[in-house]
Amino acid sequence: MLIGHKKQWDFLAKSAEAGHLPHALLFYGQEHLGKKTFAIEFAKYISCLDKKSGIPCQKCINCISIRKNLFPDFLIVEPELLSKEIQIFQIRGLIEKLSFRPYSAKIKITVLAKAHLMSQEAQNCFLKFLEEPLGEALIILITEHPYSLLPTILSRIQKIKFFPVGSENIKKFLAEKGAGERALSEILPFVSGKPGLAVDFFEAPEKLKERKKFMLDLGELARADLAFRFKYAENIAGDSFDFAKRKEILGIWVECLRNLLLSRFERGEKREEKFSHYSINKIEEEIKLLQEIDSLISGTNINVRLAFEILLMKL
Numbered sequence: 001m002l003i004g005h006k007k008q009w010d011f012l013a014k015s016a017e018a019g020h021l022p023h024a025l026l027f028y029g030q031e032h033l034g035k036k037t038f039a040i041e042f043a044k045y046i047s048c049l050d051k052k053s054g055i056p057c058q059k060c061i062n063c064i065s066i067r068k069n070l071f072p073d074f075l076i077v078e079p080e081l082l083s084k085e086i087q088i089f090q091i092r093g094l095i096e097k098l099s100f101r102p103y104s105a106k107i108k109i110t111v112l113a114k115a116h117l118m119s120q121e122a123q124n125c126f127l128k129f130l131e132e133p134l135g136e137a138l139i140i141l142i143t144e145h146p147y148s149l150l151p152t153i154l155s156r157i158q159k160i161k162f163f164p165v166g167s168e169n170i171k172k173f174l175a176e177k178g179a180g181e182r183a184l185s186e187i188l189p190f191v192s193g194k195p196g197l198a199v200d201f202f203e204a205p206e207k208l209k210e211r212k213k214f215m216l217d218l219g220e221l222a223r224a225d226l227a228f229r230f231k232y233a234e235n236i237a238g239d240s241f242d243f244a245k246r247k248e249i250l251g252i253w254v255e256c257l258r259n260l261l262l263s264r265f266e267r268g269e270k271r272e273e274k275f276s277h278y279s280i281n282k283i284e285e286e287i288k289l290l291q292e293i294d295s296l297i298s299g300t301n302i303n304v305r306l307a308f309e310i311l312l313m314k315l
């Protein structure tokens with residue numbers, strides 16, 4: 001089910017009805033906004049045998065097969081691990097599959113998640129698909145880092161931006177899933193307009209607990225001595241944290257600081273105790289540094305412990 005993103009939906013549904021869909025779309029915006037869910041719902045809509053009022057019926061054989069990822073004209077490609085690149089053979093395989101006529105739907109649809117993880121060769125191969133598109137095929141690229149894609153891809157693809165969703169939409173969705181007032185008041189302050197997080201926190205409350213812990217850690221680190229910071233860096237670089245978890249922590253901290261920045265602008269000089277020594281400039285610098293460390297640990301073989309030591313020393 002779709003939460004929010006109505007403008008994007010109406011635009012694409014109208015394009016599909018008018019027969020004006022391009023061969024490739026790029027869905028971009030922050031993580032956890034529901035871009036992949038949107039793409040799956042859109043694939044249902046295009047293939048649905050009984051669509052009504054601009055939405056898929058969810059009940060026909062095509063809608064059900066897509067939900068179960070068993071539909072022959074629908075494919076999701078994503079890297080096995082977040083630390084792995086999407087290789088050229090995966091893109092070649094995908095294009096080959098798209099070259100066959102659809103089995104039963106009007107068009108074949110492929111969703112390529114985490115598209116920024118395509119290697120240079122994979123991106124060049126994908127570019128050829130964009131230059132000579134196949135007939136009855138649609139590829140939807142999904143990414144939170146559009147500028148990691150080749151400029152030649154970006155200039156040839158129709159881009160659809162996704163934004164955080166209004167709190168009321170998320171609240172309504174969670175209430176329909178059975179969340180009570182207490183769960184809602186615990187979850188909503190921590191989702192920042194991201195339906196994916198809301199669903200995660202509702203289905204696995206330990207994830208919310210963990211997120212709160214990392215948020216508290218940031219406040220503690222901001223006031224900690226060097227010994228504590230080095231110990232923390234050593235711990236994060238250790239075996240109990242993997243690549244995805246380290247990236248998640250960096251993401252949580254960026255979001256914390258963005259919210260801090262926002263509250264400074266909204267509430268003027270009133271300062272949160274733990275970050276009272278942070279100026280607006282300092283917060284902006286920290287956000288930039290966190291993003292740099294994120295791309296360093298993603299794209300290079302940098303020593304992870306060293307990267308976190310540099311980060312935590314400057315916090």
Ligand SMILES: [Zn+2]
Pocket residue numbers: 047048049050051056057058059060061062063064
């Ligand atoms: Zn249907």
